[in-house]
Amino acid sequence: MNNLIFNYVSHETISSFEAFITLIKKWNRKTGLVQVDTLDAIWDRHILDSLQIIPFIGSKDNQILDIGTGGGFPGILLAIAGFTKIELCESNIRKTVFLTEAVRELKLPTKVIHDRVENISTQYDVIVSRACASLELLLQYMKNVSRETGTTGVFLKGKTASEEIDTALEKWDFDYDLFPSITAKDSKIIVVRNLKGKGNK
Template identity: 35%
Template sequence: MSNVSRETEEKLQEFLATLLKWNPRINLVAPDTLQQARFRHVDDCLQLADLASKPMGDWVDLGSGGGFPGLIVAIAMRDEPVKFTLVESDTRKSAFLRTVARDLDLPNVVIKAERAEKIPPMHASQISARALAPLDRLLAMVAHHIKPNGTAWLMKGRRWQEECEAARRLWSFDVEPFQSKTDPDAAILKITGVSAHG
């Protein structure tokens, strides 16, 4: 998977240790995926850091949950000129995110414990989300928060093509799919030019 620096690897290991400690209490990831948490969750999200090379400006992660993908990308890109805003309405999960951001010394990370639909537009250059909502609903959140020339990185499962077809009934958008390296049936969708029909 992604080649990361020694310091980044140390922070990722610290993140995983915190995840393992918190997960029995608030179920950040499915318990049966904990044994493979590095591969299934961390390496999965590190693909975004590789794809979105040299981003600048504001990055908004919608429905961050246990930190996927936003917190992982923020760890990998902590030396880049990017401010990460992680949006997570579940107060217990947002408390976990705040704890990790503080313990890992990530001053470029801000947590918003609110619903993405309720927050005023954030005009983000980059938006990410993983397993949050069907694409037609997700694009409404993306359109609300993205700059006109911004890019969305949406991590989707095996039905991503069906979701794209359904979303095109409501939305115009350009999509470039990248096959996931951790799940050959899944894809990372690079989406630009989002606008509603009519």
């Protein structure tokens, strides 16, 4: 385990992370939650990678939607870290069954939504996503569930982050900050605010 984890969470949470890892390994063969060759490096590749967005999310009471959460990254990790109002959106039924079981076993205050994000009408303070879709598409989803007072998007992206920003700016107006990932040299964290369609549509 990488000690950088303790920059984001307390020692008291580690047993819950370990329990979650046990569940991932138990379910992974039949559910395909993570790539098999990443399991040996799960603390860095998945746990720390998810937790590093905590400084960009704000209050632990913010209403958060994790789009295309898959195996619960980053949403379940954030819930273990103490965020109290997280909803996990996943359209794959097998992954939804896993998420529901993980939330139950870990006793997390987290809601699992088995649906496509396009069908969600709730508004959120923060939208998060990890390796789910292009930034342009994520912003479309974000716009649909944003508060009029403003919603923040926090997106974990790979080496195409800058290109995805350029493409998204052709359709959307938004402010953004780009931060380096601490777990992968070519990866980035994109933080989006003040999202509007071109022409303020």
